[in-house]
Amino acid sequence: MAYGIIEHELAKPSVFKDESRLLPDYVPLNLVHREQQLRSLARIFRVLVESPGTSSPKAILLGPVGVGKTAVSKRFGSTLSELAKRRGITLRYVHVNCHKDRSLFLVVKRIAQSFIPNIPERGYSAQELFDFVLRYLEDRSEYLLLTLDEVDFLINVSGEDPLYFFTRVADESLNAVHRLSLMVISRDLNFLSKLSESTRSSLLHNLIKFEKYTAQQLFNILSERAREALRSGAIDDDTLMLIADIAGRRGDARYALELLWRAGKYADAEFSAVIHPEHVRKALSEVVPGVPREVLTSLPLHEQLTLLAVARILKRSKAAYSTMGEVEREYRAICEQAGEEPRKHTKFWEYIQNLKNAGILIARLSGQGIRGKTTLIGLGEISIEAIERVLVKEEKILG
Ligand SMILES: Nc1ncnc2c1ncn2[C@@H]1O[C@H](COP(=O)(O)OP(=O)(O)OP(=O)(O)O)[C@@H](O)[C@H]1O
Ligand SMILES: [Mg+2]
Incomplete structure (x- = not known):
């Protein structure tokens, strides 16, 4: 029976010719725009x-x-x-x-x-x-x-x-x-x-x-990689451009390639010989969180701890934003839990800035509300659940 099932699966069409060429570890021979x-x-x-x-x-x-x-x-x-x-x-x-x-x-x-x-x-x-x-x-x-x-x-x-x-x-x-x-x-x-x-x-x-890639540059990169990885006709230029436009906001080729790969997976799951724009949109909304997993895992440890502090506070308060002070206190508590010496305030401030620059955190000055003038910290395009899953369950940064 297993033989039949596997054979049946293998006989299904796939948009991929060589999927591995879209994966992050593959180093293409040709590096356009570099x-x-x-x-x-x-x-x-x-x-x-x-x-x-x-x-x-x-x-x-x-x-x-x-x-x-x-x-x-x-x-x-x-x-x-x-x-x-x-x-x-x-x-x-x-x-x-x-x-x-x-x-x-x-x-x-x-x-x-x-x-x-x-x-x-x-x-x-x-x-x-x-x-x-x-x-x-x-x-x-x-x-x-x-x-x-x-x-x-x-x-x-x-x-x-x-x-x-x-x-x-x-x-x-x-x-x-x-x-x-x-x-x-x-x-x-x-x-x-x-x-x-x-x-x-x-x-x-x-x-x-190395500057961020423009959408047009990402399009060229995607086209080249798609030629290596996909069967001919599996995607048209408009759909590639859609991916490039979406990823262009970040200028991040890894994100663009991951979107293409996941869109291909959606196409395969629906037995479609062609990757349609809707597959891209599905890949975008369902699978790839705003901040890809690799971005979280490659952060320096203390930025990970800082991010986790933000996640934990927002989880408890169920609020959209917390204050710098609250986050720093939570950061210290988490450092203790992780057996790490908490860094000084100036360092901590730097972590917040880095996380903000990476698009993971939102940091902005409060208005004239109850809290007076202070920096408010919120999460960018990522969920609390995703942060905890990646950092605590998978990466085990708390040991
Ligand atoms: N010019 C290019 N042409 C083809 N593929 C590219 C190009 N630039 C990047 N890529 C692909 O994009 C992905 C990300 O690139 P790479 O891993 O080199 O990024 P990085 O700058 O090292 O990022 P990080 O700081 O996150 O490590 C890889 O799969 C890489 O092969
Ligand atoms: Mg790298």
């Missing part, structure tokens, strides 16, 4: 294929959610290492997501494991393990291009040390051969304020900015 950033990276890192070892270039990739920072760095890293290989140079590209590996040791371990087979890691410090990596490169005359993606997490958790560690290794070898080069990715420059002056200036030389 030519300028790729060109800048090539200029900065060309020394790695022309005279490797003579210097350690560093760059910061900066821009809001879903603008291609991760995709561009991965595509650039693997392409450069390919080009180096053709010239007889072994350039290892390692991409570490600091949201996942949140300490210097975990980052170093990830690097070591990515190209050194059977590396013993027990009983070593980060320094010893990295010395091992450097010796490995030295012995084989190889080079390493390292990307620290979502670097804020590394700094928020453990202070500036990790970045100091890598920039120092990169810069230190004055007479020796430079083995390590660095790309650092972040949504904003706040993390720099936590670094020492020398680390900061060492990093700030090359700043590559």
Whole structure:
């Protein structure tokens, strides 16, 4: 019976040719509208294929959610290492997501494991393990291009040390051969304020900015990805433009691609060979909350705690807005529950601003009401239920 059911399901038509090409982890070969950033990276890192070892270039990739920072760095890293290989140079590209590996040791371990087979890691410090990596490169005359993606997490958790560690290794070898080069990715420059002056200036030389995509740019991106992922004729230009227009308000390609993918799922569920605008609208209203899951999960921990504080207060009060003071008190209580040291007021204020800028919170000055002049905080396009589900049940930020 199972055979029959499965066979029957498989025989149904699907709008997808290769669904995986719409998923967030897939790095497309072609990154339209990011030519300028790729060109800048090539200029900065060309020394790695022309005279490797003579210097350690560093760059910061900066821009809001879903603008291609991760995709561009991965595509650039693997392409450069390919080009180096053709010239007889072994350039290892390692991409570490600091949201996942949140300490210097975990980052170093990830690097070591990515190209050194059977590396013993027990009983070593980060320094010893990295010395091992450097010796490995030295012995084989190889080079390493390292990307620290979502670097804020590394700094928020453990202070500036990790970045100091890598920039120092990169810069230190004055007479020796430079083995390590660095790309650092972040949504904003706040993390720099936590670094020492020398680390900061060492990093700030090359700043590559990623702007939000316009609706037209998103349309071009969607068209290209749809060609790879969907059967021909599965969607027309108007429907793609609708998605682009909706996502254009955020300028976020991840959101646009997720909408396309979910709309495709709706089409499949209705056995429609074509994705219609109504499938897009359904995907929009039913599945994708205003703030996609990934946006929540990739927030720094204390912004997550702040957001949870807002959610909890509004849940209790059933009100549209709460005040800054109320939220800060709740934030402190939640920090305690999470076993985290609450940050100072100025930091807390920064979290609110960041969450507001990310479109998750609404913050505005109160009118002349009972509360006097104060900042009122409400939720943007996301429900309390979604916040609690993602942060508490799934991400377990309260432990
Ligand atoms: N120019 C582009 N062409 C094709 N796909 C793109 C382009 N830019 C981004 N994408 C796709 O959009 C999604 C989001 O991009 P990416 O993960 O690189 O964003 P990001 O800037 O790293 O965002 P975040 O700060 O949230 O990590 C990915 O699936 C990526 O492949
Ligand atoms: Mg990213």
